[in-house]
Amino acid sequence: MEQAKVELRSVHGLRRKLVADFCMAAAKCRFPITIGKRNGQRVDATSILDVLALDVDQGTEVVLYAHGSRAKSALQDLVNLLGRDVGAFD
Structure with missing residues (x-):
């Protein structure tokens, strides 16, 4: 299982x-x-509803986990x- 961490920038x-x-x-993965x-x-x-329910604010670190042949690149x-700085109109 692969994992990656990212701080939410939006x-x-x-x-x-x-x-x-x-x-x-x-x-798509x-x-x-x-x-x-x-x-x-x-x-x-x-799951859009499940991800929204995490209630992640700007600056919060999230961890992604994947299991598959292309997990690392995905x-x-x-x-x-998630690392993009998404502005008010994006």
């Missing part, structure tokens, strides 16, 4: 548009991916997505 935290983009990207706060509960990264893509 000024609005992990909210609507970013969550939708993140969950769609996770679903075709293998299980979970996300959670450090030392916290993990949820299915493809996690890096997701880390890059």
Whole structure:
């Protein structure tokens, strides 16, 4: 199992548009991916409601976990997505 950590950069935290983009990207991977706060509960990264329920604010570190043949590169893509500074109109 691969894992990757990232500090959320989005000024609005992990909210609507970013969550939708993140969950769609996770679903394209075709293998299980979970996300959670450090030392916290993990949820299915493809579930918009579950990811929103994590209530992640700007500056919070999250951990991504994946199990699959392309897990490492998929996690890096997701880390890059969450590491962006998403502004008010993105």
